Amino acid sequence: MERILIIEDEDKIARLLEMELGYEGYTVDCALTGREGLRKAASGQWDVILLDIMLPELSGLEVLRRLRQTDEFTPIILLTARGSTPDKVSGLNLGANDYMTKPFEIEEVLARIRACIRTRKSNQQAAAGSHPLLLLDDLTINTRSREVVRGGVPVELTPKEFALLLYLVENRNQVLSREQIINEVWGYDFVGDTNVVDVYIRYIRKKVDYPFPKQLIHTFRGVGYCIKESEA
Structure with a gap:
């Protein structure tokens, strides 16, 4: 209960x-x-x-x-x-x-x-049943301790930002629609505007992308978002 x-x-x-x-x-x-x-x-x-x-x-x-x-x-x-x-x-x-x-x-x-x-x-089940470390380029996510590091620099994320970043990395190289992200990160019962996804993507980019020379999160206009290894 x-x-x-x-x-x-x-x-x-x-x-x-x-x-x-x-x-x-x-x-x-x-x-x-x-x-x-x-x-x-x-x-x-x-x-x-x-x-x-x-x-x-x-x-x-x-x-x-x-x-x-x-x-x-x-x-x-x-x-x-x-x-x-x-x-x-x-x-x-x-x-x-x-x-x-x-x-x-x-x-x-x-x-x-x-x-x-x-x-x-x-999130608890995923962390318990999988390898704790997820790697993408110079980004490391520890699913058990919920620590995020990029280029050796610790990145502080709120719980919702962490959940969103984790979902993107778990589905790397896939273009995810706002509806998919809402359903998986906020839940099927979410009542609100899908623009909340855009807001949180901006939050994550300010912490995970903008301080670093290469971009990991990409926007596909009219479709959604994708995270993938940075191009040389």
Whole structure:
């Protein structure tokens, strides 16, 4: 039975989420402040954390930052106010896996949770059943430690960026459509625009391609993306 932590200071929203998630069979706990949420998050094993950005005592972004210092793997979905694009970007850069904009439909929350759990299990199974090192040109990915190195330089990626890069490398030399990437990295239940793929490709390129002389990730306009060894 999957365990979900809700860190949300709006009591009505917290109670609604707790009731709906409990009805779906999840084990649920709640925290109403940032400090309480950080303490509960650090003291238990959670399959997904729902984290509001606007929290008393400690902001959601600060909770996220502190959690990611010791836990890179637990999926975290941010709950944000409409129009808070800078907070969303900051949250994704700090390591959030996804975000939901209030007000939201409970069906979409459930779909995002299922997608996060499925992706995490798939990554764990792949890492356990395969050789831990993936090599492409001067890029090395350790699927167990989730370390990425290019040209001897460590590359820091958020969980979603890592999942996307891993999928590209596992399917090297293949042109992957945005729909394929969405289905495999975000999950079939993803509700949103496929432009999210373009956004994350830009994030990865800034870390994996642009600091280096040769490009690995290639755009095929109107089709999708492909990663392949750099040409001499």
